[in-house]
Amino acid sequence: xxxxxxxxxxxxxxxxxxxxxxxxxxxxxxxxxxxxxxxxxxxxxxxxxxxxxxxxxxxxxxxxxxxxxxxxxxxxxxxxxxxxxxxxxxxxxxxxxxxxxxxxxxxxxxxxxxxxxxxxxxxxxxxxxxxxxxxxxxxxxxxxxxxxxxxxxxxxxxxxxxxxxxxxxxxxxx
Amino acid sequence: xxxxxxxxxxxxxxxxxxxxxxxxxxxxxxxxxxxxxxxxxxxxxxxxxxxxxxxxxxxxxxxxxxxxxxxxxxxxxxxxxxxxxxxxxxxxxxxxxxxxxxxxxxxxxxxxxxxxxxxxxxxxxxxxxxxxxxxxxxxxxxxxxxxxxxxxxxxxxxxxxxxxxxxxxxxxxx
Amino acid sequence: xxxxxxxxxxxxxxxxxxxxxxxxxxxxxxxxxxxxxxxxxxxxxxxxxxxxxxxxxxxxxxxxxxxxxxxxxxxxxxxxxxxxxxxxxxxxxxxxxxxxxxxxxxxxxxxxxxxxxxxxxxxxxxxxxxxxxxxxxxxxxxxxxxxxxxxxxxxxxxxxxxxxxxxxxxxxxx
Numbered sequence: 001x002x003x004x005x006x007x008x009x010x011x012x013x014x015x016x017x018x019x020x021x022x023x024x025x026x027x028x029x030x031x032x033x034x035x036x037x038x039x040x041x042x043x044x045x046x047x048x049x050x051x052x053x054x055x056x057x058x059x060x061x062x063x064x065x066x067x068x069x070x071x072x073x074x075x076x077x078x079x080x081x082x083x084x085x086x087x088x089x090x091x092x093x094x095x096x097x098x099x100x101x102x103x104x105x106x107x108x109x110x111x112x113x114x115x116x117x118x119x120x121x122x123x124x125x126x127x128x129x130x131x132x133x134x135x136x137x138x139x140x141x142x143x144x145x146x147x148x149x150x151x152x153x154x155x156x157x158x159x160x161x162x163x164x165x166x167x168x169x170x171x172x173x174x
Numbered sequence: 175x176x177x178x179x180x181x182x183x184x185x186x187x188x189x190x191x192x193x194x195x196x197x198x199x200x201x202x203x204x205x206x207x208x209x210x211x212x213x214x215x216x217x218x219x220x221x222x223x224x225x226x227x228x229x230x231x232x233x234x235x236x237x238x239x240x241x242x243x244x245x246x247x248x249x250x251x252x253x254x255x256x257x258x259x260x261x262x263x264x265x266x267x268x269x270x271x272x273x274x275x276x277x278x279x280x281x282x283x284x285x286x287x288x289x290x291x292x293x294x295x296x297x298x299x300x301x302x303x304x305x306x307x308x309x310x311x312x313x314x315x316x317x318x319x320x321x322x323x324x325x326x327x328x329x330x331x332x333x334x335x336x337x338x339x340x341x342x343x344x345x346x347x348x
Numbered sequence: 349x350x351x352x353x354x355x356x357x358x359x360x361x362x363x364x365x366x367x368x369x370x371x372x373x374x375x376x377x378x379x380x381x382x383x384x385x386x387x388x389x390x391x392x393x394x395x396x397x398x399x400x401x402x403x404x405x406x407x408x409x410x411x412x413x414x415x416x417x418x419x420x421x422x423x424x425x426x427x428x429x430x431x432x433x434x435x436x437x438x439x440x441x442x443x444x445x446x447x448x449x450x451x452x453x454x455x456x457x458x459x460x461x462x463x464x465x466x467x468x469x470x471x472x473x474x475x476x477x478x479x480x481x482x483x484x485x486x487x488x489x490x491x492x493x494x495x496x497x498x499x500x501x502x503x504x505x506x507x508x509x510x511x512x513x514x515x516x517x518x519x520x521x522x
Binding site: 303347 | 369
């Protein structure tokens with residue numbers, strides 16, 4: 001069974017850097033699967049900065065919606081880095097898709113991968129309850145997705161201020 | 175002295191599931207003490223989903239405000255699960271009660287319990303500072319309450335993406 | 349080389365109390381370097397409460413902007429406690445300063461300190477994405493600053509509900 005790793009954390013907490021280091025340990029020929037769409041200048045800048053930071057040696061696929069298909073298509077020898085699940089969920093919701101069914105399909109797809117996968121996601125539920133009902137629904141969906149994928153993962157890491165903390169497995173489990 | 179455990183985490187981080195598992199280890203005849211009030215359809219749905227998830231074998235008490243009394247009244251042999259402190263605090267604030275005095279009374283009540291108690295609470299202070307002054311006051315109050323109850327607890331757990339992390343006691347204490 | 353420690357956490361999570369305990373272990377004659385400005389009554393109350401909580405024995409310096417200079421000026425034998433980096437960043441941004449250059453200068457200043465320094469900062473990126481573009485930029489800047497200073501620090505601690513968790517160094521590093 002291929003190794004599956006989930007990396008979570010707040011905004012600008014060092015998640016992607018940690019995920020890259022973990023992915024590069026899992027084999028040669030890494031593939032970067034981007035879920036971001038460059039819909040505005042702010043997002044385009046962010047994508048360009050991430051790409052420049054990764055350096056050469058990565059193949060890049062774009063999968064704003066068809067993430068499960070991108071995983072199956074790239075299931076060769078090299079590790080895949082999915083960056084990130086929260087944007088993918090946002091794309092599904094904005095596109096009017098059945099995000100719950102798509103998330104279950106993603107979990108099934110992950111379970112049958114032969115090459116390693118590292119997935120980045122975001123902590124979005126540790127602030128004050130949003131006044132906006134759609135924001136509340138989104139943070140519930142994001143929390144549910146994080147739990148669903150974490151349950152499939154062999155390892156789960158939390159990044160805080162660039163410091164990695166392993167949540168699964170850990171010696172302090174009840 | 176009865177075991178007291180506090181479980182904290184963001185929205186949909188797996189707090190209640192972890193708290194249920196911890197409570198069921200502490201004895202038979204578990205009691206679920208709900209602080210939620212079904213004031214709207216969104217909250218009613220959430221309560222119903224939680225109740226269905228728990229299954230049979232739990233006795234349920236409702237204590238949107240009188241939490242300390244509910245603990246004393248249910249202080250028999252079985253473990254109690256309080257879900258959750260943040261909603262209880264919100265009920266106190268919305269009801270114009272002296273939340274600070276009520277929180278101190280809750281801490282005193284916890285200290286004299288003979289049967290175990292597991293309490294669920296929320297992390298609400300790790301987002302951007304809210305623009306709304308009432309929201310800022312609430313997150314200060316919630317943070318203070320979490321510290322106050324954590325100081326009384328024998329164990330404190332953080333749930334992230336469904337993964338439990340023990341904060342107290344832990345081997346990395348300074 | 350002097351010990352440098354970073355303490356992070358959400359609002360009212362016990363960061364300052366933990367930082368004080370850590371600072372007092374690092375030597376006599378502690379210096380409290382406050383970055384807060386008492387611009388309104390809410391902030392003045394918060395500053396007064398913190399000062400009362402610290403008790404005697406602390407010398408206090410105010411450095412809402414000139415933090416690097418305050419560190420150099422106070423670089424004697426006693427430990428310094430900087431409270432906090434997030435407010436300092438906010439002061440720089442509101443003052444129209446080049447926060448990125450100032451943060452790099454702070455990191456350089458930290459690297460050459462002879463007496464110990466404990467710095468408090470905030471987790472602000474674990475809530476829902478703010479609708480306000482300036483808030484999004486601020487949380488990105490705050491996350492970047494946290495990573496930059498954490499990289500210089502010998503120890504990084506996360507405070508949750510008053511419970512300290514050591515993030516750096518930790519035995520669970522990848």
